[in-house]
Amino acid sequence: MYIWCLHCECVYPSKDWRKKGQQYGFCPNCGASEFTDGWNWSKLVKYNGYPKIPEVGKHYPLYPESGEKF
Numbered sequence: 001m002y003i004w005c006l007h008c009e010c011v012y013p014s015k016d017w018r019k020k021g022q023q024y025g026f027c028p029n030c031g032a033s034e035f036t037d038g039w040n041w042s043k044l045v046k047y048n049g050y051p052k053i054p055e056v057g058k059h060y061p062l063y064p065e066s067g068e069k070f
């Protein structure tokens with residue numbers, strides 16, 4: 001499972017966000033809280049047609065410029 005950060009718009013596997021046993025963690029890139037800023041990657045896949053398996057650490061904007069390809 002992948003989690004996307006609303007703050008820096010980058011995506012990381014959930015294990016990179018959470019320490020062992022934690023229900024919610026923090027963005028490995030910017031430190032934003034998963035509870036408030038972590039979105040399930042599947043949402044972005046649905047909204048933007050992004051690949052189901054994202055490139056870890058890549059910047060995926062919430063609102064891609066029209067015509068931008070991923």
Ligand SMILES: [Zn+2]
Pocket residue numbers: 005006007008009010027028029030031032
């Ligand atoms: Zn972040």
